[in-house]
Amino acid sequence: MTNKTSLLGLSLALASIALPSHALKVVACEPEWGALTQELAGEHASIYVATSALQDPHNIQARPSLIAAVRNAELLVCTGAELEVGWLPVLLRQAGNGAVRPGQLGMFYAADFVRKLEVPTRLDRADGDVHASGNPHIQTDPRNIAAVAPALAKRLSELDPAHAADYAKRLADFQTRWGQATQRWTQAAAPLKGLPIVVQHKGFPYLENWLGLQQVATLEPKPGVEPSSSHLSSVLTRLQQQPAKIIVRAAYNDGRSAQWLADRTQLPVAVLPFTVGGSERAKDLFGLFDDTVDILLKAAK
Amino acid sequence: MSFFRHPTRLALATGLLLSATAHAQSKAPTLDANGLQQLRQQIDELKRSYDNRIQALEAQLQQAQQQLTQQAAQQQSTAAAVAAVTAVPAAPNSVMDTATAADSAGAAFSSANRFNPAVALILTGGYAGLSKSPDTWQLSGFLPNGGEVGPGKRGFSLGESELTLSANIDHLFYGAITLAVSGEDTISAEEAFVQTTALPAGLKVKAGRFYAGLGYLNEQHAHTWDFIDAPLSYQAFFGGQFKQEGVQARWVLPLERYVELGLELGNGHGFPGSERDRNGAGATVLTARTGGDIGFSHSWRAGASWLQTRADGREWTSTDPLDATTTYTNTFSGRSRVWALDGVWKWAPNGNGQVTNFKLQGEYFRRTETGQVAFDTASLNSIDGYRSAQSGWYLQGVYQFMPQWRVGLRHDRLDSGRNDFGVNALSLALPSYNPKRDTVMLDWSPSEYSRWRLQLSDDRARQGVTDHQIFLQYQMSLGAHGAHSY
Numbered sequence: 001m002t003n004k005t006s007l008l009g010l011s012l013a014l015a016s017i018a019l020p021s022h023a024l025k026v027v028a029c030e031p032e033w034g035a036l037t038q039e040l041a042g043e044h045a046s047i048y049v050a051t052s053a054l055q056d057p058h059n060i061q062a063r064p065s066l067i068a069a070v071r072n073a074e075l076l077v078c079t080g081a082e083l084e085v086g087w088l089p090v091l092l093r094q095a096g097n098g099a100v101r102p103g104q105l106g107m108f109y110a111a112d113f114v115r116k117l118e119v120p121t122r123l124d125r126a127d128g129d130v131h132a133s134g135n136p137h138i139q140t141d142p143r144n145i146a147a148v149a150p151a152l153a154k155r156l157s158e159l160d161p162a163h164a165a166d167y168a169k170r171l172a173d174f175q176t177r178w179g180q181a182t183q184r185w186t187q188a189a190a191p192l193k194g195l196p197i198v199v200q201h202k203g204f205p206y207l208e209n210w211l212g213l214q215q216v217a218t219l220e221p222k223p224g225v226e227p228s229s230s231h232l233s234s235v236l237t238r239l240q241q242q243p244a245k246i247i248v249r250a251a252y253n254d255g256r257s258a259q260w261l262a263d264r265t266q267l268p269v270a271v272l273p274f275t276v277g278g279s280e281r282a283k284d285l286f287g288l289f290d291d292t293v294d295i296l297l298k299a300a301k
Numbered sequence: 302m303s304f305f306r307h308p309t310r311l312a313l314a315t316g317l318l319l320s321a322t323a324h325a326q327s328k329a330p331t332l333d334a335n336g337l338q339q340l341r342q343q344i345d346e347l348k349r350s351y352d353n354r355i356q357a358l359e360a361q362l363q364q365a366q367q368q369l370t371q372q373a374a375q376q377q378s379t380a381a382a383v384a385a386v387t388a389v390p391a392a393p394n395s396v397m398d399t400a401t402a403a404d405s406a407g408a409a410f411s412s413a414n415r416f417n418p419a420v421a422l423i424l425t426g427g428y429a430g431l432s433k434s435p436d437t438w439q440l441s442g443f444l445p446n447g448g449e450v451g452p453g454k455r456g457f458s459l460g461e462s463e464l465t466l467s468a469n470i471d472h473l474f475y476g477a478i479t480l481a482v483s484g485e486d487t488i489s490a491e492e493a494f495v496q497t498t499a500l501p502a503g504l505k506v507k508a509g510r511f512y513a514g515l516g517y518l519n520e521q522h523a524h525t526w527d528f529i530d531a532p533l534s535y536q537a538f539f540g541g542q543f544k545q546e547g548v549q550a551r552w553v554l555p556l557e558r559y560v561e562l563g564l565e566l567g568n569g570h571g572f573p574g575s576e577r578d579r580n581g582a583g584a585t586v587l588t589a590r591t592g593g594d595i596g597f598s599h600s601w602r603a604g605a606s607w608l609q610t611r612a613d614g615r616e617w618t619s620t621d622p623l624d625a626t627t628t629y630t631n632t633f634s635g636r637s638r639v640w641a642l643d644g645v646w647k648w649a650p651n652g653n654g655q656v657t658n659f660k661l662q663g664e665y666f667r668r669t670e671t672g673q674v675a676f677d678t679a680s681l682n683s684i685d686g687y688r689s690a691q692s693g694w695y696l697q698g699v700y701q702f703m704p705q706w707r708v709g710l711r712h713d714r715l716d717s718g719r720n721d722f723g724v725n726a727l728s729l730a731l732p733s734y735n736p737k738r739d740t741v742m743l744d745w746s747p748s749e750y751s752r753w754r755l756q757l758s759d760d761r762a763r764q765g766v767t768d769h770q771i772f773l774q775y776q777m778s779l780g781a782h783g784a785h786s787y
Contacts, residue, residue: 052651054651059654062787065593067561068558086749095503175338225747
């Protein structure tokens with residue numbers, strides 16, 4: 001009896017050594033990269049998403065919970081292009097995790113694999129919170145997601161070679177579905193080409209570039225500077241000469257200035273999810289673009 | 302502006318076509334709908350990759366041309382620039398390499414300045430209106446410490462300008478120095494340290510001069526404080542902020558919850574210690590911290606820390622209890638221990654503090670000193686035992702009620718506790734008094750980089766005296782985007 005129990009105990013112990021499905025610990029700086037990692041890694045990764053769609057990714061507190069998450073991470077998937085410059089460096093220094101330093105395999109910057117827009121020709125803080133390497137809000141164009149996916153899949157298989165075949169299979173499957181969906185979105189959004197829009201923050205150049213939207217004004221006087229009433233009045237004047245069709249803002253933006261302008265111009269406000277989790281439908285990357293395109297089409301009617 | 306007029310583009314386009322055809326041929330036998338889709342994507346990727354490359358090449362060309370013109374104007378040899386043009390690195394062969402390739406290509410043209418450390422500059426200054434002369438300021442019931450204490454000068458003044466240079470030193474170390482230029486034109490190294498970046502298992506080691514891991518505010522530079530001045534507890538127990546010169550080891554535990562432990566060994570030269578002619582460590586600091594989130598909207602951190610340091614002939618000046626014009630120099634030699642408890646709680650709706658947010662923070666300190674005091678070292682030199690146990694705390698809340706605008710309230714209190722001077726009690730006795738201060742603050746930050754602040758204080762640090770204080774302050778941050786710790 002004693003023997004049997006100890007045998008059972010031993011085999012249980014062995015099982016727990018042999019079987020543990022070690023999932024790659026991934027920390028995604030933004031929800032879109034969490035969602036992409038989920039698509040490409042499935043059950044091989046346990047994903048901690050550091051920010052939510054209702055938070056401004058420029059301004060995140062380097063909270064204790066994030067330090068703990070980065071300390072335990074094997075891979076960080078972030079946007080880069082200085083989007084996280086106000087908080088990620090502190091997290092990295094405080095977490096003491098050498099594996100996820102910039103330059104290591106464990107640090108993945110999505111923006112490295114995308115051609116960036118709005119690369120400033122001069123760097124001056126008088127122009128607001130500009131990013132030297134270009135606009136970092138790359139996730140609003142599905143073609144950028146498509147460009148990041150193979151690089152991320154490659155990185156996953158480098159970190160977890162045991163499942164490399166699975167990552168490749170998942171990537172191919174994702175690329176097929178994503179290619180078809182992108183085609184669908186592009187076709188559906190064709191009527192939006194040339195649509196003049198007002199945006200709150202310069203967060204949509206990639207979306208504008210993809211769908212041919214025309215940004216005529218921004219509610220923020222300078223990137224990262226809160227809309228002031230005097231600037232909003234000047235936007236109102238400008239819109240009389242150069243009319244727009246819709247006002248676009250991200251789910252995380254404070255809605256008051258967009259509403260102020262909408263009340264005076266009778267323009268519809270399109271609140272875009274901006275990233276996964278930004279709306280009821282934006283549960284994953286596909287939902288994000290389904291919803292984005294639908295909201296824009298509805299507002300433009 | 303034809304695409305093919307450009308020789309580089311033509312070459313690349315030919316390459317693109319060739320490689321695309323080669324690809325198509327190899328795949329041709331198995332083409333179905335999916336295959337076609339994949340092929341399209343691969344071609345798209347190739348296009349993207351070549352686009353990136355063309356961009357990089359164009360930028361390089363432009364840079365090279367600029368260099369050429371400059372150098373021609375200076376009648377200098379153009380050899381370097383020509384060499385630079387011809388030294389275009391080999392074309393990257395996958396989309397994954399383009400970004401790094403573009404970066405390194407750019408670097409080939411720039412000078413060594415690219416490796417310069419990040420430079421961040423803080424400018425601060427303001428105005429102080431004090432109803433009582435700051436020359437008479439003291440913390441009644443506490444030994445004077447000669448640190449950066451008190452409300453500062455009356456009228457306009459330049460505050461402390463801070464210059465921080467920081468960079469990764471190599472693959473193992475990070476280094477930073479913060480130079481402070483005071484309004485009195487003295488320069489000091491506030492911090493100058495190196496820190497490991499590549500240790501495994503959540504370990505970090507720091508060496509040099511750095512703010513000790515005591516309490517919450519001690520590790521933060523003054524420009525990140527929510528009020529113009531340090532809490533009275535910091536002024537009383539550390540003479541401002543406690544700096545270490547030595548080594549620090551920190552360990553973030555491998556847990557889901559944040560738990561961090563720290564150990565520091567320093568020379569202990571800073572108050573409440575003093576310079577000693579000894580080998581070995583003078584000051585030891587132990588730190589333990591934890592924290593977490595409650596939902597998306599709340600986060601917190603709490604910590605306990607302990608300092609033990611030694612003083613050897615720490616001087617202070619006292620006045621004769623009967624004749625205020627006579628002063629004596631006295632010294633303390635012995636052991637000083639400080640316990641600190643700190644907590645901070647932050648709230649922002651959904652974790653998005655753009656419109657409104659709230660921060661509550663409080664710290665408690667208790668210091669005990671045991672050793673010997675020498676009264677009037679110049680002539681009488683009466684030496685006897687000394688024991689003291691004193692404490693203090695503050696609690697403050699800062700609320701951002703609309704974008705760019707915050708209001709804050711702080712209450713400070715010290716307890717002079719027990720002071721036992723032995724035979725020197727008559728000459729040195731400290732009054733039993735609990736200094737207090739109430740402060741309100743309003744600040745406006747038009748951007749992340751600038752802040753204007755108005756602060757009003759009722760300072761009752763001196764027994765029987767209330768000092769009404771008004772401060773105006775600006776704080777500007779130039780250069781590298783600083784990342785702030787929690």
